[in-house]
Amino acid sequence: MSAMIVVKDLRRTYTMGEFEVQALRGVSFQIRRGEFVAIMGPSGSGKSTLMNMIGCLDTPTAGSYHLDGLPVEQLDPALLAAVRNRKIGFVFQQFHLLSRSTALENVALPLAYRGNIPAKERLERAAAALTRVGLGERMDHKPQELSGGQQQRVAIARALVTDPALLLADEPTGALDTRTSTEIMSLFADLNRTGMTVVIVTHEPDVARQTNRLLEIRDGQLMRDMRTTEAWPDGEHDIVAKPARSRRLPVKQQWRFAS
Template sequence: MNAMISVRHLARIYRMGEVEVRALQGVSFDIQRGEFVAIMGPSGSGKSTLMNLIGCLDTPTSGHYRLDGLPIERLDPALLAAVRNKKIGFVFQQFHLLARKTALENVALPLAYRGGVPRAEQLERAAVALERVGLGHRKDHRPWELSGGQQQRVAIARALVTDPALLLADEPTGALDTRTSAELMELLSELNQSGMTIVLVTHEHDIARYARRILELRDGLLIHDTAEERHDRN
């Protein structure tokens, strides 16, 4: 069975004038369907670059990346955008909700952008996604009427509404207090237990502990993978 994510010798080099920044230097790993993986590392370690590559928001300078069996580095920009919209749900530190729209309307937006989904079905699927994150009773509220934790749950529902194969969360608790962060991570754990593949970027060890596996980056290199520890013990 193909891995959900298969990365081989992935590198990303940025050139700023005559300066060359090697943000990622030949990283290789697999993530299987249903895994919950945290990517950790200090500022400048390459974790955001890796997340952007996994999320099809950027393309590698060299190396190979397969998402659900698709050779991502070979796709043209239009196909890449289609894969991103169909296969991946994104959750960011900032909630990026539209202030004038209700929670229900915000969650339905990816279906509206995709096209071909009737408005009634968009709203029905959005309502189901909000129920899934425990906010069905707040569907008619606008962002300013919701707490930070509730807004992030709306953002998660929006990521889930397209039934993605993969959920990517980039510092999702960065704007939340400790208690609300724990509640949000419990929600992500529940989603993972239901079969969702989740990759989380965080610099907080307390948050990373919710994942079942941790990949640690430093200076663009993968320096530690807890899956290898488990393999060695077995």
């Protein structure tokens, strides 16, 4: 099975005043097509920065990242935007639904950004996506008329409507209760069984263990890469999420030459 994501020695450094914050420090891994993966780590570990890289929302300071064969670090902002729209379906903790629009209209919105898809086709594809996530009878409902779990399903349908190569979810169950969280994770598992590549970014062991593979990030580095059955062989959480601070180094001053 070919690789969907290839990350090699990925580094991201942010300059904050006189300090450099090393958010990612030489991360390397591959994710094959059709995998169901959790990227897990505590606050400050670098997992959100890594998600931004995978989602083409940011570019690395050094290293390389190929998504579905595309050299992401070499793309200009316009091409990155096109990749996000065509290759990646995003799901976030907050649903980001338009309150005055119906579920159908919300799901169809990403297709409108492409500019070359007729309105009828956009609505047909949106209806199919809503049916796929079990909301075929809620298409005309607005967000305030839906439960939290239903709103997240609408958000997932919106991510699916463009037929993305990758479904990328950032803390997708963070705003949901336990029962609804389990339902949403079951939906992700169902989508993965159809062959879709699914990557979940989370700090919750209960979420990560429902995937098939764990990438554990700490202090900007990949600490563990294993099957979730190996991470929790007895069904217990052996990863304790402890807050970690980003490593800060002084910015080297440039030499100044006297005139």
